[in-house]
Amino acid sequence: MAYGIKLRIWGDYACFTRPEMKVERVSYDVMTPSAARGILEAIHWKPAIRWVVDKIHVLRPIKFDNVRRNEVSSKIPKPNPVTAMRDKKPLYFLVDDGSNRQQRASTLLRDVEYVIEAHFELTDNAGNEDNEGKHLDIFRRRAKKGQFFHQPALGCREFPANFELLEDEMPTSCYAGQSKDLGYMLLDIDFANNMTPLFFRAQMEDGIITPPSPLAMEVHA
Numbered sequence: 001m002a003y004g005i006k007l008r009i010w011g012d013y014a015c016f017t018r019p020e021m022k023v024e025r026v027s028y029d030v031m032t033p034s035a036a037r038g039i040l041e042a043i044h045w046k047p048a049i050r051w052v053v054d055k056i057h058v059l060r061p062i063k064f065d066n067v068r069r070n071e072v073s074s075k076i077p078k079p080n081p082v083t084a085m086r087d088k089k090p091l092y093f094l095v096d097d098g099s100n101r102q103q104r105a106s107t108l109l110r111d112v113e114y115v116i117e118a119h120f121e122l123t124d125n126a127g128n129e130d131n132e133g134k135h136l137d138i139f140r141r142r143a144k145k146g147q148f149f150h151q152p153a154l155g156c157r158e159f160p161a162n163f164e165l166l167e168d169e170m171p172t173s174c175y176a177g178q179s180k181d182l183g184y185m186l187l188d189i190d191f192a193n194n195m196t197p198l199f200f201r202a203q204m205e206d207g208i209i210t211p212p213s214p215l216a217m218e219v220h221a
Helices: 033-043 079-086 132-145
Strands: 004-014 049-058 064-072 101-122 162-165 179-190 196-205
Touching: 004 033, 004 132, 033 049, 033 101, 033 132, 033 179, 101 132, 132 162
Parallel strands: none
Antiparallel strands: 004 101, 004 162, 049 101, 064 101, 179 196
């Protein structure tokens, strides 16, 4: 891939939530392609480019942890601060009296490490000043310096992702020589079609997951 990159990602915890588990969060076994795209976009994204995840390498064993966390059951509706600012009304801090809290269980991944192989394509928004080499240089420079637009996360904002640009040989996966059926997994969201979720049957070969094209026959909405 002429304009491809390899990014190593690791962290203590991760939660790539299964959409069918809404009450108690349960993570997929591995990082989803949409989560991988989100990490790349956190480091460098412009309307002129579109990231395509080619492969996800799973380097460490898949391990789950069960935790219980206190969460709030509701939050301030977005229009309220906007209206207050527009009408020049005073804003107040709300004190949580405890009735707004709830305890939820989560099944998380622990001690994860991946390598994302990806490339980008120019979109219709690309101008004369945009070219592949320019955006590739920007991404590589930002990744080497650890720069990002917002903190890359491993599925949830509570679990920040460490990252580095991988320029050496690919590390060996602990699943080398094995095949594993991971079941149906979220591929991505079709933003051009009313934000329709797309799913595919994820197969891991030698620790590598190869996401199909969103237009492939095996992809289902």
